[in-house]
Amino acid sequence: RVMSKSKKKLTRREFMNTSFKVGAGAFVGFHVIGLSKGPSSVFGSTSKAGLAAGMIGGPTGFEGCERYQYGPDEAPGRAIEGLRKLKAAGKAPKEMVMALPPGCVGHWETGFPKGAKPAMEVFLEETGIKITPVDLVATEMSTKVIQDYQTGARAYDVYSLWGAEGPDLVMAGALMNVDDLVKQYKPDWNDSKTGYVGGDAMLTATSKVDGSFYFINMDGDEQVWVYRKDLFEDPKERKDFKAKYGWDLQFPDTWDQLDQVADFFHRPDKGLLGCTDLRNQYWGFTNWYQRYNSMGDPARYFFDENTAKPLINSPEGIQATKEHIATMRYHSKDALSWGWPQQYANMAAGGTAVTCAYPNMPKFLDDPNNKDSKIVGKIRSAISPGRMTNGKLIRRSTWWPNVAHAVPSKGKYAEAAYLLLQWCSSAKISTWLVANPGGYYDPWRKMHFQDPILSKSYHEWHVPVMVGTLQRACPPIMIPGVLEYQTVLDTNLQEALTNQKSPEQAVADAEKGWEKITSRNGRDRTIKAIKAMRPAWPKAIYDKPNI
Numbered sequence: 001r002v003m004s005k006s007k008k009k010l011t012r013r014e015f016m017n018t019s020f021k022v023g024a025g026a027f028v029g030f031h032v033i034g035l036s037k038g039p040s041s042v043f044g045s046t047s048k049a050g051l052a053a054g055m056i057g058g059p060t061g062f063e064g065c066e067r068y069q070y071g072p073d074e075a076p077g078r079a080i081e082g083l084r085k086l087k088a089a090g091k092a093p094k095e096m097v098m099a100l101p102p103g104c105v106g107h108w109e110t111g112f113p114k115g116a117k118p119a120m121e122v123f124l125e126e127t128g129i130k131i132t133p134v135d136l137v138a139t140e141m142s143t144k145v146i147q148d149y150q151t152g153a154r155a156y157d158v159y160s161l162w163g164a165e166g167p168d169l170v171m172a173g174a175l176m177n178v179d180d181l182v183k184q185y186k187p188d189w190n191d192s193k194t195g196y197v198g199g200d201a202m203l204t205a206t207s208k209v210d211g212s213f214y215f216i217n218m219d220g221d222e223q224v225w226v227y228r229k230d231l232f233e234d235p236k237e238r239k240d241f242k243a244k245y246g247w248d249l250q251f252p253d254t255w256d257q258l259d260q261v262a263d264f265f266h267r268p269d270k271g272l273l274g275c276t277d278l279r280n281q282y283w284g285f286t287n288w289y290q291r292y293n294s295m296g297d298p299a300r301y302f303f304d305e306n307t308a309k310p311l312i313n314s315p316e317g318i319q320a321t322k323e324h325i326a327t328m329r330y331h332s333k334d335a336l337s338w339g340w341p342q343q344y345a346n347m348a349a350g351g352t353a354v355t356c357a358y359p360n361m362p363k364f365l366d367d368p369n370n371k372d373s374k375i376v377g378k379i380r381s382a383i384s385p386g387r388m389t390n391g392k393l394i395r396r397s398t399w400w401p402n403v404a405h406a407v408p409s410k411g412k413y414a415e416a417a418y419l420l421l422q423w424c425s426s427a428k429i430s431t432w433l434v435a436n437p438g439g440y441y442d443p444w445r446k447m448h449f450q451d452p453i454l455s456k457s458y459h460e461w462h463v464p465v466m467v468g469t470l471q472r473a474c475p476p477i478m479i480p481g482v483l484e485y486q487t488v489l490d491t492n493l494q495e496a497l498t499n500q501k502s503p504e505q506a507v508a509d510a511e512k513g514w515e516k517i518t519s520r521n522g523r524d525r526t527i528k529a530i531k532a533m534r535p536a537w538p539k540a541i542y543d544k545p546n547i
Helices: 012-019 075-088 102-109 119-127 138-151 163-171 179-185 200-207 235-245 255-265 285-293 315-330 340-348 361-365 414-425 427-435 452-458 463-471 482-497 503-521 523-536
Strands: 095-100 130-135 159-162 215-217 224-228 273-275 352-357 379-382 386-389 392-395 403-406
Touching: 075 119, 075 179, 075 414, 075 427, 095 102, 095 138, 095 414, 102 119, 102 130, 102 427, 119 130, 119 414, 119 427, 138 159, 138 163, 159 163, 163 215, 163 403, 163 482, 179 414, 200 215, 200 523, 215 414, 224 361, 224 463, 235 255, 255 273, 255 315, 255 352, 255 386, 273 315, 285 315, 285 482, 315 482, 315 503, 340 352, 340 361, 361 379, 361 452, 379 463, 403 414, 414 427, 427 452, 452 463, 482 503, 503 523
Parallel strands: 095 130, 095 159, 273 352
Antiparallel strands: 159 403, 215 403, 224 352, 224 379, 386 392
C-alpha cells in the first residue's frame, strides 16, 4: 500500500510488520475427465503422513490440519492432479517464480500453526515444483508487471498486483485471460457454502474485467470502522453526550450522527481526536466513496452504464464533497499528510475515538502480545455509517485495493501458473494461508469466517462486521483507465480539502477530466466495461436504525 504514488514510503503493512508484534491469529466439486479419481502416486502422495482418509494433499503436522486437506475431486485437488500430469508430460517447470509484495511472503515461507510446513514446501512435496518468491516493492508491482510484459523478460511465472489496478494491466495486454482454464479445472470461488462473501458481486469485483477472469483474488481489503469501546461505554461520557445530543451514545447509524460523535470526542488538547478516517492523497478518496455510494439504492454509481457519462457532478457528488471537507474539523491538523503508519500508531496509543481502516486493525492492535498497544480489550468494530434514503438506512462501504495474482500473458508455463493460483485461492488452502499471521492477506471467503483459528486471530466479535461490510461493499472504479480516473478525482478532492476549489468546482472539474479519459480510451469500450462491472455492485441491503 502506498501513501503517495510519487514517493517511496513504508507501506501500511510493512510499517506494521516492523512496528507491531503480531499475534496468532468441504466443498466437493465436479470431477474433471482425465484426472485421477484416487490419490496420485506421481510424487508419492499416497504415503504422505498425516493425511485423512481419501485426501491427496494439504497441510499436516498440527491439530485440526484435516480441515485444510482435500481430495482429488475438490478444487485444490484438481489443481494438484493437473500439475502432476503436466509435470509428468514435461509441460511444467521444476521451479515457478512468484512475484509477491513484501507483506505476503510470510504466508508462503513461514509454517503455521506450530508443526506445519510452509505452504511452499507443501506445494513442492505434492507437485515436485519449487516456488521461488521474489519480493517486489509494493508500490512498484504494476510497473514491474508492465516492464516484464513489454520487454518479454518473462522473469515471473506469477504476477502480483493491486486488484484495483488490474483493469489497466489488462488494457496494456500484460495479463492472460484464464476463462478457458477456469472452465476446465473448475475452481470453487463461487461455491454456495465456502465461496466469496457476496457471491458473484465480490467475485466480479475482485477478479474480472469485461466479464472475463484475468486475476485471482487473495485478499479482503474492505474498509471497516473501529471505535473505542471504553469511551463509548463510559458512564460520564454517555451522560454528557445524551445531554448534548439527545440520543444514547453508540456507534452511529448515519454520517450526521458520526459527525456528532466525532465532534463530541474531539479533544486535541487532551490528545484525543474525534475521527481519523484518512484524508491524504491516494487513500482518502475511499472515504469519499463511502459517503457518495450510500446515496443510492442499492448504491450510487460513478458512471451511467449506457453513456459512460460521469455521475459525480451532481447534488450527491457535491454533498459528499462538502461532507468530506467538513470532517476536517475533527481530524488531526496534519490529516492531509497522515497515512497508515500515523493512523495505526495513533489508534494504538488511544489517540482517537473512531477511525476507518483495514480489517486487520483489531488483529494487530487488540493483541495482548502487542506491548505497544494501549487499547487491548478496548476496541470494537462496526459497519460503515450510512444515510436514510426513502425511509431506508443504506450503509455502503468499499474495498480497496486488495492483493491479487495473475498469469502473465506471455508466460511460458501459463497452465501450471494458473493451477498454482487455483490451489492457493481455493477455500481450504486460502483459509490456511490467511489464518497465518506471517503476512497480510485478509479474509474474504465464507469459509474464512467459519474457521476457528482465523476467527481467534481476527477476534470473534469482529467476524460478523467483516462479513457484513463485504456484503455492503461497493467496488472502486474498476474499468480500464482506473489509475487516471482515480488521480483526477483524488487531485480535485485534495484541492477542495485545501480550499483551492469549491466542492462544486471540484466535482465539475473531475467530471471534465473523466470525460477526457473516456474519450481517449473509447466511449464504446468504456460502456462495455461499465456494464460488465455492474454485477460487482452490492444488491439492495437495508439496515434497521438503532438510534
